[in-house]
Amino acid sequence: MHNATDLGGQVAHAIALKGISKTYGPVTALHPTDLSVEKGEFLTLLGPSGSGKTTLLNLIAGATGPTTGTILLDGCDITRMPPRERGIGMVFQNYALMPHMNVFDNVAYPLRARHQPANTIRAKVTEALDRVGLRGFENRKPRQLSGGQQQRVGIARCIVYSPTIILMDEPLGALDKNLREQMQGEIKRLHKDLKTTVIYVTHDQEEAFNMSDRICLMSTGQIAQLGTPDELYFEPVNEFVADFVGESNLIEGKVTAANTVMTSDGLTLVVCSTEGHAIGSLVKVLVRPEKIEMIGRSAPTVTSVRDNACAGTVAQTSFVGGMTRIAVRCDGGRILRIKTVSSRASDCAPAGLPVTVSWAASDTVVLKS
Numbered sequence: 001m002h003n004a005t006d007l008g009g010q011v012a013h014a015i016a017l018k019g020i021s022k023t024y025g026p027v028t029a030l031h032p033t034d035l036s037v038e039k040g041e042f043l044t045l046l047g048p049s050g051s052g053k054t055t056l057l058n059l060i061a062g063a064t065g066p067t068t069g070t071i072l073l074d075g076c077d078i079t080r081m082p083p084r085e086r087g088i089g090m091v092f093q094n095y096a097l098m099p100h101m102n103v104f105d106n107v108a109y110p111l112r113a114r115h116q117p118a119n120t121i122r123a124k125v126t127e128a129l130d131r132v133g134l135r136g137f138e139n140r141k142p143r144q145l146s147g148g149q150q151q152r153v154g155i156a157r158c159i160v161y162s163p164t165i166i167l168m169d170e171p172l173g174a175l176d177k178n179l180r181e182q183m184q185g186e187i188k189r190l191h192k193d194l195k196t197t198v199i200y201v202t203h204d205q206e207e208a209f210n211m212s213d214r215i216c217l218m219s220t221g222q223i224a225q226l227g228t229p230d231e232l233y234f235e236p237v238n239e240f241v242a243d244f245v246g247e248s249n250l251i252e253g254k255v256t257a258a259n260t261v262m263t264s265d266g267l268t269l270v271v272c273s274t275e276g277h278a279i280g281s282l283v284k285v286l287v288r289p290e291k292i293e294m295i296g297r298s299a300p301t302v303t304s305v306r307d308n309a310c311a312g313t314v315a316q317t318s319f320v321g322g323m324t325r326i327a328v329r330c331d332g333g334r335i336l337r338i339k340t341v342s343s344r345a346s347d348c349a350p351a352g353l354p355v356t357v358s359w360a361a362s363d364t365v366v367l368k369s
């Protein structure tokens with residue numbers, strides 16, 4: 001039913017999507033999309049509600065069929081293959097455990113469905129429960145477990161038959177913050193031990209950054225940017241990506257020379273690179289709040305300003321625990337947001353204080369679009 005694709009001697013990707021799309025009547029859930037996931041990679045689909053993450057995951061799982069395009073699994077075309085035959089594991093947000101079965105039987109279920117012998121089932125279930133720290137819980141029913149324990153059962157049931165790819169749809173969405181963080185560590189450790197390819201869905205940026213080799217950030221049924229957490233944070237291609245993955249100062253201006261942008265309020269910025277932008281083109285420049293340094297203008301260290309600087313006054317200071325957020329109104333009227341590590345001296349930036357703000361050219365990034 002499926003044929004190995006001619007890969008011209010290249011190693012096949014774990015999953016390759018080619019022109020895959022999904023429409024429901026007039027609604028386009030996913031525009032034609034190309035995406036390749038490497039073997040052993042942890043790839044996260046990140047994006048706001050309705051951006052197409054679950055649709056993409058369901059297409060890979062086979063829970064829904066594509067409107068256009070092809071899906072290759074390890075080089076073989078599985079576009080029309082039924083879900084059960086794909087050998088892809090799924091972990092869901094609501095655990096999807098069978099309430100009348102105990103932990104052992106829930107985890108054994110996929111092995112029994114594959115008609116494995118009883119001694120193999122016992123050995124594999126025991127190993128899977130060991131891996132998720134649930135040995136001794138075999139006889140409990142799901143309702144006798146906490147949310148975190150139920151999700152561990154869901155994960156054990158998925159890894160028990162050693163799928164080559166595991167899809168996880170917001171698996172920690174129902175857990176509180178502390179447990180989420182603990183489970184993120186456990187899933188990362190499992191991924192490292194099992195060396196399985198994982199495709200993980202979340203709308204939580206911190207979770208995506210903490211866990212992923214690469215992130216596929218989605219917006220309105222399309223990939224907004226695909227890259228490492230570093231690339232998304234430090235080299236976002238557009239305003240949507242810059243804002244979704246962190247706080248940002250976005251400054252509009254015109255390229256006036258190589259690596260130079262002039263803003264409408266007369267600031268000349270030295271930027272990281274203007275490659276791909278002709279002289280005269282209008283651009284948006286990103287500076288992350290934590291990259292801006294602020295010095296009181298009466299301070300003796302004023303000489304330490306970096307490539308880009310402007311004078312202004314503190315407009316607002318908010319102490320939010322570990323960080324302090326400061327808004328500075330520059331002399332041209334522009335507000336720049338700054339984030340610094342809090343100290344007991346945070347109240348030394350009262351509203352009205354005259355300051356100089358400065359930041360490096362290497363932290364001044366021109367967005368591609």
Ligand SMILES: Nc1ncnc2c1ncn2[C@@H]1O[C@H](COP(=O)(O)OP(=O)(O)OP(=O)(O)O)[C@@H](O)[C@H]1O
Pocket residue numbers: 024027028029030047048049050051052053054055056203
């Ligand atoms: N069965 C369906 N019929 C009609 N429209 C659908 C269907 N399934 C999804 N959609 C639409 O497709 C778009 C993408 O939905 P999808 O569930 O993939 O988003 P998502 O990014 O996973 O969102 P969330 O984070 O809220 O789960 C949405 O606009 C949604 O309303």
